[in-house]
Structure formats: C-alpha cells, structure tokens
Amino acid sequence: MSNYLGIDIGGTNVGYGIVSEAGEFLYQHSIKTNTCNSAEELVDKIFQDVKKRAEFVGVGIGAPSVNQQTQCIEYAPNLNWGDIIPLAQLFSDKFNMEVSLVNDANAVAIGEKHFGEAGELENFAVITLGTGVGLGLYVNNQLVIGAHGLGGEIGHSIIRRDGRECKCGNMGCLETYIAKDGIVKTAKEKLEFSSGGSILNTISPSELSPAEIFKAARKEDPVALEVVDSVTKDLAFAISNLINILDLECIFLSGGISKSGNILKRKTEKHLKTYVLPNLHDKAQVKISILNEKNSGTMKNSGILGAIASIYAKMSAVTI
Numbered sequence: 001m002s003n004y005l006g007i008d009i010g011g012t013n014v015g016y017g018i019v020s021e022a023g024e025f026l027y028q029h030s031i032k033t034n035t036c037n038s039a040e041e042l043v044d045k046i047f048q049d050v051k052k053r054a055e056f057v058g059v060g061i062g063a064p065s066v067n068q069q070t071q072c073i074e075y076a077p078n079l080n081w082g083d084i085i086p087l088a089q090l091f092s093d094k095f096n097m098e099v100s101l102v103n104d105a106n107a108v109a110i111g112e113k114h115f116g117e118a119g120e121l122e123n124f125a126v127i128t129l130g131t132g133v134g135l136g137l138y139v140n141n142q143l144v145i146g147a148h149g150l151g152g153e154i155g156h157s158i159i160r161r162d163g164r165e166c167k168c169g170n171m172g173c174l175e176t177y178i179a180k181d182g183i184v185k186t187a188k189e190k191l192e193f194s195s196g197g198s199i200l201n202t203i204s205p206s207e208l209s210p211a212e213i214f215k216a217a218r219k220e221d222p223v224a225l226e227v228v229d230s231v232t233k234d235l236a237f238a239i240s241n242l243i244n245i246l247d248l249e250c251i252f253l254s255g256g257i258s259k260s261g262n263i264l265k266r267k268t269e270k271h272l273k274t275y276v277l278p279n280l281h282d283k284a285q286v287k288i289s290i291l292n293e294k295n296s297g298t299m300k301n302s303g304i305l306g307a308i309a310s311i312y313a314k315m316s317a318v319t320i
C-alpha cells in the first residue's frame with residue numbers, strides 16, 4: 001500500500017499530512033498561510049518538514065481558485081502570492097514526483113466519494129460552508145469542472161438582485177449571506193432591530209461567530225433562530241436550484257459552519273420542501289459530511305483526504 005502527501009491550502013491555514021491510500025494519517029501538521037511570503041516559500045517549508053517524516057509517492061493539493069486545466073491558482077482573493085501561481089509545477093519541481101492540484105471544494109467531493117458516504121452515488125453535490133461557499137459536483141459519476149476548469153462557484157450565484165456587495169464585484173452573491181461574515185452580518189442587523197434580551201447581546205460584536213449563533217439557536221434564542229432561519233432558507237434556495245436542474249441524489253454539507261449539525265440540516269430540509277419541484281420532493285437527501293468528524297482545530301482533514309484521493313486516483317488511473 002502506498003502513502004501520499006495531501007495538502008489543504010486555505011486563506012488562514014495550510015494543513016498537510018502523509019496518508020495511506022486507505023485514509024490512515026501517518027503524520028499531520030499545519031502552518032499559518034500568512035507566514036509564507038510566496039508560494040515557493042510554502043513549497044520549501046513543507047518539503048523541509050515532510051522529507052524527514054515518512055515515505056510517499058505523490059502529492060495531492062486542494063486550494064481555492066484553482067484552474068484544473070492549467071493546474072494553476074488564478075486570482076485567489078485570499079492568497080497574496082501573485083495573480084497566477086503555477087502551484088502544481090512548483091511542487092513537482094521540488095518533490096520530483098506526480099502532483100495533482102484540484103479546487104478545494106472539488107477535493108472535498110472527491111474525498112466524499114473515496115473515503116465518505118458518496119461511494120455508490122453518481123449524482124451528488126458537496127457544499128463547503130466556511131469563509132466562502134464552494135461546490136464540488138458529480139453528474140453521471142463524473143466530477144464537473146466545466147469548459148475552462150473553473151466550474152463550481154456556487155458562492156457567487158446571485159440570490160438577490162441588488163443585494164449585498166461581494167468581494168467578486170457583483171451584488172447579492174450567495175456567500176454574502178451564508179458564509180461566515182454574511183451570517184454574522186445578518187445577526188448584527190437583526191440585533192439592531194431587536195428589543196434586547198438575546199443571548200447574542202452578551203457576546204462582544206468582534207467575537208460573534210456562526211458557531212455562537214447556531215449554539216444560541218439551539219437554546220431557542222429568538223434572534224439567533226431568525227438568523228438561522230434566514231441562512232437555511234438561502235441555503236435551501238441554492239440547493240433547490242441544483243436539485244431542480246440536476247436531479248441529485250444527495251447534497252453533503254461540509255466545512256466549519258456545517259459542524260452546527262442537526263439544526264442546519266433539519267431547517268434546510270424544511271425550506272427545501274418549499275423550493276424543490278413537487279415531483280422531486282424527498283428524492284434528494286441532505287447529509288452532514290462524515291469526513292467533518294475527522295476535522296480538528298485548524299486541521300481540515302476532509303480537505304487533506306480529498307487531496308489524497310485525487311492524487312491516488314490520478315496515479316492509479318481510477319476515474320474521479
């Protein structure tokens with residue numbers, strides 16, 4: 001059995017691990033993204049660390065704003081390493097082995113297929129909910145990357161005309177409502193118009209987070225419940241568009257915000273009944289990704305496992 005190096009690059013942390021093809025972690029570590037001034041520095045730091053750990057035969061990487069055709073990161077808003085970064089090339093030059101670079105949400109979908117609950121599914125989506133909102137999509141058992149390798153940007157699907165301003169330059173994008181900052185913004189707006197007495201008023205505005213908001217909602221806090229209702233309605237709106245267009249079997253929720261678990265799933269399913277076409281009602285399941293349980297602290301092991309699955313599939317000529 002071979003081992004691989006899996007790397008999950010995020011705007012805040014870069015997690016990496018040496019993992020067997022069965023998904024067993026032999027070594028794992030994470031570094032702050034902003035401690036690297038360039039992609040070359042990141043590649044060098046990881047190389048210096050892992051070369052003394054365990055043997056591996058290939059490198060899989062999941063990262064934001066990846067063009068899977070060119071194997072470059074292109075114009076990533078949360079990485080300060082230049083506009084076009086030939087990341088796969090940098091890694092293969094340094095490590096002298098096979099490298100696979102995939103979009104981070106695609107990595108999680110590939111991981112769900114190989115290590116999670118999507119093994120037998122041919123039409124499913126993984127939605128990652130965190131700092132942004134990403135989509136990994138399988139249709140007819142094929143990962144969808146689009147004509148230019150850039151597909152899956154569900155976070156920038158427009159759900160409100162003339163809505164909130166988004167970093168991408170558009171208005172009303174999904175992630176301005178249901179990603180981390182969007183949820184906190186909605187909570188602050190609702191708190192302004194509430195008569196007080198919310199648990200959320202006891203948290204300093206700079207500490208307010210989706211985790212705290214969902215926690216308060218589980219305690220039936222009225223303002224937090226309103227926020228969660230609004231977030232799950234918007235999420236259901238986006239998911240129902242996917243189901244109505246693609247007739248999916250399952251939608252997995254992944255990423256930090258999906259750790260809110262049952263309340264997120266339950267309320268999203270409730271709103272889906274409104275938006276999904278009657279003949280597709282109850283045909284698609286919503287599940288919280290079980291790979292989430294492998295995430296701990298700053299380590300997003302679901303992202304690393306996805307990167308491992310992508311390089312394993314590439315090197316063993318398995319279709320992903």
Ligand SMILES: [Zn+2]
Nearest residue numbers: 156166168173
């Ligand atoms: Zn946008």
